[in-house]
Amino acid sequence: MDMPSSGKPTRADLRWLVDRLKPKIARLFERHGVSGKESEMRVAAALIRLSYQWDRVRDREKWLLTELQDALSLRQEETSKEPRDE
Amino acid sequence: MSERNSDPEKKYEPALDAALERAGDRLEEIHREIESAAGLLEELAATPMSERPERIRTEVRFHALKLCDLLLKRSRESWFRDPARAVELARMAVEIADWLDAGYYGESLVEDERAIAWSHLGNAYRIASDLRSAEEALLRSQEHHKRAGEDALTGAQILSFLASLRTSQGRFEEAEELLDQAIPIYREARDRHLEGKALIQKGIASGLGGHPERAIQLIQRGLSKIDNLEEPRLLVSAQHNLIGFLNESGRSEQALKVLEQTRSLYLTLGEQTHLIRLRWLEGRIARDLGRLDQAETALREARDGFIERGIGFDAARVSLDLATIYLRQGRTAELKRVAAEMVPVFESRDVHQEALAALLLFRQAADAEEVTLGLLERISDYLQLARRNPELRFRAEAKDERG
Numbered sequence: 227m228d229m230p231s232s233g234k235p236t237r238a239d240l241r242w243l244v245d246r247l248k249p250k251i252a253r254l255f256e257r258h259g260v261s262g263k264e265s266e267m268r269v270a271a272a273l274i275r276l277s278y279q280w281d282r283v284r285d286r287e288k289w290l291l292t293e294l295q296d297a298l299s300l301r302q303e304e305t306s307k308e309p310r311d312e
Numbered sequence: 313m314s315e316r317n318s319d320p321e322k323k324y325e326p327a328l329d330a331a332l333e334r335a336g337d338r339l340e341e342i343h344r345e346i347e348s349a350a351g352l353l354e355e356l357a358a359t360p361m362s363e364r365p366e367r368i369r370t371e372v373r374f375h376a377l378k379l380c381d382l383l384l385k386r387s388r389e390s391w392f393r394d395p396a397r398a399v400e401l402a403r404m405a406v407e408i409a410d411w412l413d414a415g416y417y418g419e420s421l422v423e424d425e426r427a428i429a430w431s432h433l434g435n436a437y438r439i440a441s442d443l444r445s446a447e448e449a450l451l452r453s454q455e456h457h458k459r460a461g462e463d464a465l466t467g468a469q470i471l472s473f474l475a476s477l478r479t480s481q482g483r484f485e486e487a488e489e490l491l492d493q494a495i496p497i498y499r500e501a502r503d504r505h506l507e508g509k510a511l512i513q514k515g516i517a518s519g520l521g522g523h524p525e526r527a528i529q530l531i532q533r534g535l536s537k538i539d540n541l542e543e544p545r546l547l548v549s550a551q552h553n554l555i556g557f558l559n560e561s562g563r564s565e566q567a568l569k570v571l572e573q574t575r576s577l578y579l580t581l582g583e584q585t586h587l588i589r590l591r592w593l594e595g596r597i598a599r600d601l602g603r604l605d606q607a608e609t610a611l612r613e614a615r616d617g618f619i620e621r622g623i624g625f626d627a628a629r630v631s632l633d634l635a636t637i638y639l640r641q642g643r644t645a646e647l648k649r650v651a652a653e654m655v656p657v658f659e660s661r662d663v664h665q666e667a668l669a670a671l672l673l674f675r676q677a678a679d680a681e682e683v684t685l686g687l688l689e690r691i692s693d694y695l696q697l698a699r700r701n702p703e704l705r706f707r708a709e710a711k712d713e714r715g
Contacts, residue, residue, distance in 0.1 A: 237336040252320035262327040269331035274338050275421050285502040
């Protein structure tokens, strides 16, 4: 299920989206051990990007979740590549 | 561990609230961008083309992502009505995308916008029959797409434009393979309309590649998924191709039935050229049902309609369909006349030299009374592709006749 489409997202649209996804987003961040500050930055960036592409994205819930998942997967890959002190 | 920290939802709630606040603050700027885009576009459109790059470079107010989006929307609207304008608009979008501030929008979003702008320019070039520039633009699009972090929907759009280019180049199997990559992306994103559109696109590539039965199945599947209100043009085009492939696969009665069911759609949504194409299709179906008088009348009307509007390639192809009737009926004099009329009429139209050479060959064969149905079909198939691909060469002999 998705919000009615409109070219101009509102604060209420974003709130609705985040409220619906809150349990999934929280579990995702928890699993990746993301701090509160980082999670704020990541969710804000994803919401801003989504707002710019609002009329392009049909299933915004899925898009937002995938965007956060992909970003965290990339972060994990980069972390595992970093050289560690033995 | 406190109760607060053991519940992830509660733990992240303040962060999510703060994120919403930050994004919400940005919304006002996005709204301002959307509202000012139309005025900025008008300003640019009123600026002489030679001065536009300088204005775009020096005036920061033009460096707006939503202006770029609006230019791309207008370009899409011009694709079939005015291909040269579609190229011009997409080119402006590419120039603007080049100046977008990555510090403000974010590197990934800016690169994604550049990928989208270049892909639109590529598709506009394809429709304007400049396939070489289309190829180059789509390559640039792919480069930006990689730099953007490969957004799935943008990737699917590039694949779909690339597939259209391969279809225009006559590389039908490659087109189908590209669409096989795009379709699951749309399915995964739960975008039924774009999934349906890609299925229709694949069906058309498949049909043009000589597989009308597969084309019918794919187009029918696509039609069941698209949103009819979103792109009425797509609906007409899909139905039109479906009817054509039904007829081509020998199911002319069924084609006629679907045509009758679709007629009101042509009348409601169709432009004048749609109605001429409908008449052409009626003529072909009547011919294949053996109703040759009815077919001749319909094809003559369609041919005259295309000539009146300067649509040379289609007028030539309808003339070839007319010629098949004369050939079947043994009306040699009419066949020669149709062949003789074609060359002078099309010399002054949008038909390029290589295509004219194919028509000359038809006239020579008619004069020598050596026209065959196979030759007519080969010239017609060639013209269908050559319209968007001026570099395509005509082969007079059939594949199975070559040594």
